[in-house]
Amino acid sequence: MVSKENPRPGGRSARVQAAVHQAVRDMLAGMNRADVTIPLIAQRANVTPSTIYRRWGDLQELLADVAASRLQPETEPPKTGSARNDLQAWAEQYADEMSSGAGRQMIRDVLAVSDTANAEKCCIYTQQQLRVLVARADERGEAFPTLTELMDYVVSPIMYRILFDQVPSNDCVRGLISRVMPENTD
Amino acid sequence: MVSKENPRPGGRSARVQAAVHQAVRDMLAGMNRADVTIPLIAQRANVTPSTIYRRWGDLQELLADVAASRLQPETEPPKTGSARNDLQAWAEQYADEMSSGAGRQMIRDVLAVSDTANAEKCCIYTQQQLRVLVARADERGEAFPTLTELMDYVVSPIMYRILFDQVPSNDCVRGLISRVMPENTD
DNA sequence: AACTAAAAGCAAATAATTTGCGTTAGCGCG
DNA sequence: CGCGCTAACGCAAATTATTTGCTTTTAGTT
Numbered sequence: 001m002v003s004k005e006n007p008r009p010g011g012r013s014a015r016v017q018a019a020v021h022q023a024v025r026d027m028l029a030g031m032n033r034a035d036v037t038i039p040l041i042a043q044r045a046n047v048t049p050s051t052i053y054r055r056w057g058d059l060q061e062l063l064a065d066v067a068a069s070r071l072q073p074e075t076e077p078p079k080t081g082s083a084r085n086d087l088q089a090w091a092e093q094y095a096d097e098m099s100s101g102a103g104r105q106m107i108r109d110v111l112a113v114s115d116t117a118n119a120e121k122c123c124i125y126t127q128q129q130l131r132v133l134v135a136r137a138d139e140r141g142e143a144f145p146t147l148t149e150l151m152d153y154v155v156s157p158i159m160y161r162i163l164f165d166q167v168p169s170n171d172c173v174r175g176l177i178s179r180v181m182p183e184n185t186d
Numbered sequence: 187m188v189s190k191e192n193p194r195p196g197g198r199s200a201r202v203q204a205a206v207h208q209a210v211r212d213m214l215a216g217m218n219r220a221d222v223t224i225p226l227i228a229q230r231a232n233v234t235p236s237t238i239y240r241r242w243g244d245l246q247e248l249l250a251d252v253a254a255s256r257l258q259p260e261t262e263p264p265k266t267g268s269a270r271n272d273l274q275a276w277a278e279q280y281a282d283e284m285s286s287g288a289g290r291q292m293i294r295d296v297l298a299v300s301d302t303a304n305a306e307k308c309c310i311y312t313q314q315q316l317r318v319l320v321a322r323a324d325e326r327g328e329a330f331p332t333l334t335e336l337m338d339y340v341v342s343p344i345m346y347r348i349l350f351d352q353v354p355s356n357d358c359v360r361g362l363i364s365r366v367m368p369e370n371t372d
Numbered sequence: 373a374a375c376t377a378a379a380a381g382c383a384a385a386t387a388a389t390t391t392g393c394g395t396t397a398g399c400g401c402g
Numbered sequence: 403c404g405c406g407c408t409a410a411c412g413c414a415a416a417t418t419a420t421t422t423g424c425t426t427t428t429a430g431t432t
Binding site: 197198199202233234237240241 | 409410411412413414
Binding site for chain 3: 196197198199223224225235236239240244
């Protein structure tokens with residue numbers, strides 16, 4: 001029912017997980033989402049359906065697992081010269097990625113299952129990125145919002161709009177940032 | 187695939203919809219969510235499964251439809267004497283309802299399907315409620331945030347926390363409101 | 373190298389979903 | 403008022419997905 005977090009690397013369990021994840025990613029990229037089924041995934045990953053059912057429970061949990069792992073950023077926020085610009089660049093990229101069809105779908109997948117572990121992971125990933133920005137500003141002695149302020153007044157409005165309303169424009173994102181960093185005119 | 191919005195009241199279609207919605211509500215209240223299936227719902231609603239499949243497509247879409255209709259508020263925000271207190275009372279109730287197990291599940295159901303119509307409905311419902319508060323403050327000449335500010339800095343953080351993080355405490359909600367209404371000390 | 377426990381494969385049984393076709397109910401029209 | 407017309411429903415057979423008991427494989431341990 002629950003995907004193992006740390007099956008020892010190289011073990012059989014890890015190989016199956018990798019094959020299944022890869023199969024899901026391939027299929028999501030190449031076909032209608034409604035046509036992605038566990039038997040098909042199993043066939044592509046060269047495992048039997050019952051293996052998937054036993055490990056993940058159902059399609060939604062598998063999709064949530066895959067989506068959460070794809071939502072983990074692999075790089076630090078790029079440096080642009082100022083904390084403010086770092087934040088702006090990061091926020092715009094975050095909004096773009098999450099607003100895209102694939103991004104929105106991954107968020108949905110993560111939220112669809114009742115187990116909240118995957119959603120919490122997304123939140124933690126975002127906070128990790130923001131903490132880097134906060135630390136950089138701190139090192140330089142630049143004024144900067146707290147992590148909580150960034151989550152509440154930049155990340156949350158972006159995510160709400162993506163999920164419930166219209167996807168935020170770059171102007172919208174810039175406006176949110178101006179609100180938490182009013183000292184710089186921009 | 188798509189639930190009819192306005193089957194003429196009294197028609198057969200409307201009766202089936204009402205019976206199915208009722209069956210879903212009853213079952214969600216009384217049993218494990220994972221055990222709620224379309225054949226069971228059909229049995230309880232006295233329709234055949236194929237009727238449900240043809241009208242709603244699959245379980246997720248049906249649940250999303252039911253959840254959206256349950257998320258529509260049936261009353262105006264209560265009056266408390268001041269615009270600020272109205273807002274605070276409304277926000278606390280909103281946070282409570284959405285944070286509850288049933289509330290969280292309904293939001294999840296609404297977000298789970300790729301059709302965004304139901305999610306947009308939720309956003310509209312919230313904005314309708316907030317517009318009432320804005321209009322009241324306007325009538326009285328009290329200073330008050332705009333609708334957009336309320337959505338961005340009160341509703342969005344509450345919803346983000348519910349979906350991705352920990353459910354917000356009343357203190358947290360009050361803090362968010364203080365931020366958009368700093369003129370009153372409270 | 374044999375042992376063990378966890379995970380995977382296999383296949384039969386069960387359950388859900390799809391679909392073709394006949395039937396019914398509500399609606400407009402004469 | 404009654405006569406079609408159409409959209410929606412019921413029914414049942416066919417298909418597909420899911421569950422489950424049992425066996426086999428595998429990686430780690432002694």
